[in-house]
Amino acid sequence: MLSTQIHKFDIFGHDGETVGDVAYRRIRSDIVLGRLKPLQKLKLEVLKETYSAGISTLREILSKLAMEELVTAEGQRGFEVAPISEAGLRDIADLRLLLETHALRRSMAAGDLEWRGNVVAAHYKLAAVESDLIGGGQSAVEQWVRYDWGFHHATISACNAPALMQTHSSVFDRYMRYHMLVLSFRGEIAAEEHERMRDLVVAGDADAAVELLVFHVQSGVEHVLATGRIPAS
Structure with a gap:
């Protein structure tokens, strides 16, 4: 791993x-x-x-x-x-949420000023790439995937659970694999969700942050499936 x-x-x-x-x-x-x-x-x-x-x-x-x-x-x-399928995507998205929502609550409970600064810094990099993509720039979706990971990883990095973090890293990759296979970015909607997530995390509103994370991931699943490029089984 x-x-x-x-x-x-x-x-x-x-x-x-x-x-x-x-x-x-x-x-x-x-x-x-x-x-x-x-x-x-x-x-x-x-x-x-x-x-x-x-x-x-x-x-x-x-x-x-x-x-x-x-x-x-x-x-x-x-x-x-390994093959891909709609059921496989929904399954790995559920597992991602199970791990990430738990890690996010732990991280927000334990995170300090340095952690909040890292979350803001990670979002700044992600937002720059998203802004370029939205504006028709040349940023690659692959680059966006890297900074998307960086941001979500930053939000849970204070959870103090190495085994959880390692498992989440592997699961996150399997989830993002589907995005890379369809090469489709959700645009301003995803960017706005990331911005709201940053604000909620920094403000310490764990319930709202978890609710937004669930919506964010589930919306990503539906976006990928809407491309018609993922087989039903």
């Missing part, structure tokens, strides 16, 4: 990391960001050339990603990227 100390979609090596660590993060990012498509066969020889990792290392990586439900194991036929 990705460390929250390393950027979620950082593909470069860091001190102390192995070739396998970097390959794992690259393959995982390519699945989450939609570069590797649902049901795409993950042939070891092709992956070896693309990600510069040995066959045994790649088997370990794919087995690990299968445990995260980003990859499926096909027995003797090898591995493929």
Whole structure:
């Protein structure tokens, strides 16, 4: 599972990391960001050339990603990227909300001035990208996904529950994978929700913040499904 100390979609090596660590993060990012498509066969020889990792290392990586439900194991036929479906999106959105609403309440109860400053700073970056997208600029949806994660992560970062944060990080990626596969941004509505979320979090109104978060995520689900690009089953 990705460390929250390393950027979620950082593909470069860091001190102390192995070739396998970097390959794992690259393959995982390519699945989450939609570069590797649902049901795409993950042939070891092709992956070896693309990600510069040995066959045994790649088997370990794919087995690990299968445990995260980003990859499926096909027995003797090898591995493929996990499928998507309407039911799958609704299920992962429910799990995200279960984790994030709990973490948000804990974070708001324990958060200090520095935490509130981090929330505001994370929103500033997200708002800049959203403003560019709304104005027809060249910001990529992939960039928006990174800052969207950064903002939501900041709001729950004071929850003091490392296991919860790690699980939420993995679930969030599986949820955002659907957004990357349809490449559709909700525009001003999403931006306004993020702004209101920032204000509620900073003001300490936990009930209203949780209510808005639930609405925000559920609206995102309906937006993705409205594109018609997610199979019903």
